[in-house]
Amino acid sequence: MTSLRIKLWFALLFVIALVVGPALVASHAIRMVSAHFELSDASTQSLNALQRLAVLGYTVQQERFTDPSAFLEERDSYIDGVRAHVLNADRYLNNEIRLLSKTPLPPERRAAAIKEEMNQREQLQLIGTHLERALLGDGKDTQWEDYALKAISVEEREVKTTKRVATEVFEGVIWTLLGTSVFVGLLGVLGVLWAQRKMIRPLGNLWRSTQTIAEGDYTQRTPLIGTSEFRAIANSFNAMAEKIETSATAMQQANDELERAVARRTHELASTNRSLERANRLRQQFLADASHELRTPLSIMRSEAEITLRNGDASPDELRVGLNRVVRVSTLMGEIIEDMLQIARAEEPLLQTSIAPMDAAAAVQTCVEDFRRVIEADGGRITLKHPLESLTVEGDETRLKQVIRIVVDNAVCYSSDAPQVDVTVAAEEGEAVITVTDRGNGIAAEDIPHLFQRFRRGGRKGRVGEGQTLHNGQGLGLSIARSMMETMGGTISLSSRLYEGTTVSIRLPLMSNADLAHGTVS
Ligand SMILES: Nc1ncnc2c1ncn2[C@@H]1O[C@H](COP(=O)(O)OP(=O)(O)OP(=O)(O)O)[C@@H](O)[C@H]1O
Ligand SMILES: [Mg+2]
Structure with missing residues (x-):
């Protein structure tokens, strides 16, 4: 982080240098150009002063020959005028020397120029002295003219030189300023590119990565670019993202x-x-x-x-x-x-249930006997028609007897008068068929399809007989009988006519002869 701070300070100084440097260069250049032009102006003024002095000399000499008396009258004032012009020209030359000493010039050139101006001042004094002498004399001394022409020609050359140099300096300054501007512009562009590459882009990447992670995408990583500090930050950020991803x-x-x-x-x-x-x-x-x-x-x-x-x-x-x-x-x-x-x-x-060969005829016989005394005591009768000696079926004896008892019990319960029950047992098409028929109340046709469901009962109540109360069954008997028959592989069905009676048929598969021979059950 310390080095980043140093880099930022350097970047700030760089920006300041970009602004202040060209300003300094420009102000120096302006000063230089104005000094040269000032020198050139001073040179011109010196030349003008020398030329005016020369013009005065010629004018006065002319008057001597055209109007001698007026000349004699004005001679003193002419001499004063000459002295004033000499003084004026000397002030300009002196100013020129002062400017030369502060104008930026190569030292040798400066020394040569100052020396030349000193000579001009001496020449000026000679012009003045000889012009005065010519005015006071007979007018034949023309020495001052030689000095004047020489001084004017030197000054003319100087004026040309200073103008040329000032122009050259001005152009040089223009080119320098242009060059400086281009250089500073290039440096600025390079600086912006450097900041973009080393700081702004890594910062943008880092910002985007944090946004993505904040939205729940922990797989996001930021590229290791930029300055060493940004690379270190990116590295730490990636390590942190790695940890977050692992724990997530x-x-x-x-x-x-x-x-x-x-x-x-x-x-x-x-x-x-x-x-x-x-x-x-x-x-x-x-x-x-x-x-x-x-x-x-x-x-x-x-x-x-x-x-x-x-x-x-x-x-x-x-x-x-x-x-x-x-x-x-x-x-x-x-x-x-x-x-x-x-x-x-x-x-x-x-x-x-334990299915085994059993005698269905014997089971029917036993059940009929069990009910006989009860039914007869009630004034009814139960008859086993066409009894068989034996009829072997595959079944569970206990369950079959339970089924027969359920059916006979219903025949008794649902007979309003003394119960008349006929039971048969016969072999039909490979099945033992046991029927129990009564002449009791019978069942309404619409009730018959539901009687084998648990807790379903017919519409009529049972009879009220001697020693019995009204039979209030639970509607379970026939459903138990059907489920027992199904576990033995048999069936039970019911047909009835209201007020006439009911017949229930119980069917069980007979033992085949082959099974009988082997004593097995399928
Ligand atoms: N032999 C029958 N004569 C007239 N109605 C009968 C006879 N057998 C059954 N039903 C009718 O079928 C209904 C159902 O008989 P099921 O034996 O299933 O029940 P339940 O006799 O009413 O009651 P539970 O036997 O549980 O005491 C009886 O309520 C009765 O209405
Ligand atoms: Mg019943």
Whole structure:
């Protein structure tokens, strides 16, 4: 920075020199030119004085011969006039000598010129002396004329010389001033170019770079140009920009990383949330389904016990049959409760099914038997038409029985009078088809398409029968039945006519002969 200060001082001095230098040169030149012209004027005045003196001499001499008496009368005044002219000319010559001593001239020339002027003064005195002598004498002394002519011719030569020299000096000064102006102009241009190259351009670059960085572009660098100070500043600036860029990049990367981590975490949380919600939904669904499934066997058990208790004359065999039903139904409830426990422990609650060869005819038979006593005690009847010895299907026995119970339970619940239920089981085109038909309330056509959806119910309420209240179901039975059939690869469908009755068909794939032979399940 110190050297920059020195450079700036030099630049200031340079500017001052550019202004003051030419002014000094011009003033010196003007002084020189005016001194030469003054000298030339003085020379001319001396010549004029000498010429006037000579004219006076000739005039007076002329008068001597033309009017001698008048001449004699005026002779003294003529002599006074001559003396005055001599004095006047001497003053001019003396002035010339004074100017010569201060006019800038080469020393030898100055000395020669002064010496010549001194001679002129001597000549002037001789002119005066001899002219006076001629006026006082007879007029034949003409010596003064020789002196006068000589002095005039010398002075004429001097006048020419001083004029020529003054003109030469004037022209020289003009050329010098022109040269100085051009030189100073060139120096000024060079100075401006130097300042432009060494200071203004690097300053402009630096300013542009700071602007660009302020706008957020940290890749900007400034070129290392200009004086050593500007190069040092540019260097420091570039190092600073480098650091800013590095930290901005690191910050950006950290931000990106953070954003990615937040997005990842959010995604994970959302996914965890979804699976938790799903698990919760499934758990709630299962809880509702399981409660539903417990209700039917429980009511069978209760009815069975009530009927047995009412029948005081029951034989031991009849009692055993009744109690066996209670055991079977309670075993079924145990299985449902086991399902509930498993699902309560599971991360993702899903109804487990174990598909295996099973006898659909036997399952139908068992369910019909379970309901028989209950329905008959109600004044109704349940009939298994065309019973088969066995019909092997691929399915889950527990689930199939649950489906049949749901359907029979609906047939009972939605019969206003004593329920009349017909059940069939048959093999049709590679499928076991179980139908449950009642002559109950039936279902309105517009309700049928929605009955297999959860919590959807028909428009009519169930019947109010002996020992029963109005059936206020939850609309779950058929949806549970359909989902169980789907997990076993089967179907369930329903057809109904309002006030006439309803038929539900349950279909499961039969075991092929080849599978039966190998004892495998596809
Ligand atoms: N055999 C049937 N006769 C008349 N209506 C029936 C019969 N089966 C089902 N429905 C109608 O279908 C609706 C849905 O039956 P689903 O078994 O799914 O539910 P729910 O019986 O109402 O209630 P839940 O079975 O959950 O106690 C019933 O509300 C009823 O209106
Ligand atoms: Mg139901």
